Amino acid sequence: xxxxxxxxxxxxxxxxxxxxxxxxxxxxxxxxxxxxxxxxxxxxxxxxxxxxxxxxxxxxxxxxxxxxxxxxxxxxxxxxxxxxxxxxxxxxxxxxxxxxxxxxxxxxxxxxxxxxxxxxxxxxxxxxxxxxxxxxxxxxxxxxxxxxxxxxxxxxxxxxxxxxxxxxxxxxxxxxxxxxxxxxxxx
Amino acid sequence: xxxxxxxxxxxxxxxxxxxxxxxxxxxxxxxxxxxxxxxxxxxxxxxxxxxxxxxxxxxxxxxxxxxxxxxxxxxxxxxxxxxxxxxxxxxxxxxxxxxxxxxxxxxxxxxxxxxxxxxxxxxxxxxxx
Numbered sequence: 001x002x003x004x005x006x007x008x009x010x011x012x013x014x015x016x017x018x019x020x021x022x023x024x025x026x027x028x029x030x031x032x033x034x035x036x037x038x039x040x041x042x043x044x045x046x047x048x049x050x051x052x053x054x055x056x057x058x059x060x061x062x063x064x065x066x067x068x069x070x071x072x073x074x075x076x077x078x079x080x081x082x083x084x085x086x087x088x089x090x091x092x093x094x095x096x097x098x099x100x101x102x103x104x105x106x107x108x109x110x111x112x113x114x115x116x117x118x119x120x121x122x123x124x125x126x127x128x129x130x131x132x133x134x135x136x137x138x139x140x141x142x143x144x145x146x147x148x149x150x151x152x153x154x155x156x157x158x159x160x161x162x163x164x165x166x167x168x169x170x171x172x173x174x175x176x177x178x179x180x181x182x183x184x185x186x187x
Numbered sequence: 188x189x190x191x192x193x194x195x196x197x198x199x200x201x202x203x204x205x206x207x208x209x210x211x212x213x214x215x216x217x218x219x220x221x222x223x224x225x226x227x228x229x230x231x232x233x234x235x236x237x238x239x240x241x242x243x244x245x246x247x248x249x250x251x252x253x254x255x256x257x258x259x260x261x262x263x264x265x266x267x268x269x270x271x272x273x274x275x276x277x278x279x280x281x282x283x284x285x286x287x288x289x290x291x292x293x294x295x296x297x298x299x300x301x302x303x304x305x306x307x308x309x310x311x312x313x314x315x316x
Contacts, residue, residue: 016239023235028225035228048230052238053245123221142222170196170218171189178214 004068011059023052026072032143033076036135037084039128047083051076066153073144073154077136084132119177126176134169137162 002010002021010018027048034047054075062071127135136155140146146154151162199215206212231237271277287294 016242019242020235020239023238027230027234031228031230032226035226044228045230045234048234049238049241053241056238056242119217120221120224123218124226127221138222143225167193167196170215170222171192173218173222174211174214177217178210181210181214181217 005064008059008062008064008068011056019056022055022068026069027052029069029073029144030076032139033073033136034080036127036139037080037132043083047079048076051079054079066150069144070146070150070153073140073146074156077154081132122180123173123177126173130169130172133157134165134172137165138169141166 002018007018007022011022030048030051031044034044034051038044038047051072055072058075062068127138130138133155137151140151140154148159148162151157152159155162157165195211195215199212199219
């Protein structure tokens with residue numbers, strides 16, 4: 001396995017096969033980041049391509065202050081967020097905790113009622129309904145196994161904020177699942 | 188943050204035994220199990236090829252754009268030179284070359300020296316990378 005420094009050096013020298021290697025190493029990370037924030041398969045694919053184009057364009061500016069994967073995740077996150085902003089899709093500050101928590105937990109989503117039989121689909125659907133910042137934190141922490149400082153760097157957030165979002169996101173999901181489990185126990 | 192909830196999340200995450208009958212614990216266990224599952228997101232089979240084709244197209248586009256700018260710059264400079272020469276009535280004289288021919292050795296040394304310096308600089312820059 002080629003280390004990051006050697007790989008970057010080869011790419012900067014114009015080795016296109018080395019860039020192909022970089023894509024295969026990091027495409028899952030990029031698709032996880034983009035996939036959690038953008039739903040359309042077509043847009044997802046195009047955004048992932050754009051991320052790698054940007055990585056190729058900016059690689060000369062990468063200074064090895066962090067892991068290459070952290071830097072690529074940062075580009076992917078910013079690109080997805082810019083896309084959401086351009087499309088004027090829901091992307092704002094996290095809604096006020098009390099209101100959002102109660103509406104999230106109480107909301108009876110007809111689609112979720114259909115899929116509740118399948119706990120996997122039910123919980124994945126719930127994750128989709130979370131604000132983008134929560135989804136990004138959950139993905140980086142649970143799927144990509146990133147440390148708090150790495151997540152802070154990717155999302156440009158304070159460590160306290162990252163921990164708070166992680167706690168709140170998991171708590172929201174738990175409350176909704178608990179409600180469902182409670183119903184199931186009554187049956 | 189609620190401290191009990193925080194402890195509960197920490198315990199479940201680290202696999203510390205909790206009261207399995209507790210609905211909160213059950214719900215958290217379900218949530219954590221799904222959070223750890225890798226999403227089934229896939230890109231098209233030729234994804235890397237498409238990216239590389241787009242990079243090559245962009246490089247070609249940039250190269251032709253640079254060439255157009257260079258050609259335009261050379262063209263404008265030539266026009267400016269002609270206009271300036273005509274307006275000022277300047278007559279070029281190459282008499283200085285005669286004077287320089289007496290120092291051909293110094294000139295040759297200068298050219299070789301600059302080329303060597305350039306080569307040395309490139310080598311040093313590559314090493315410091």
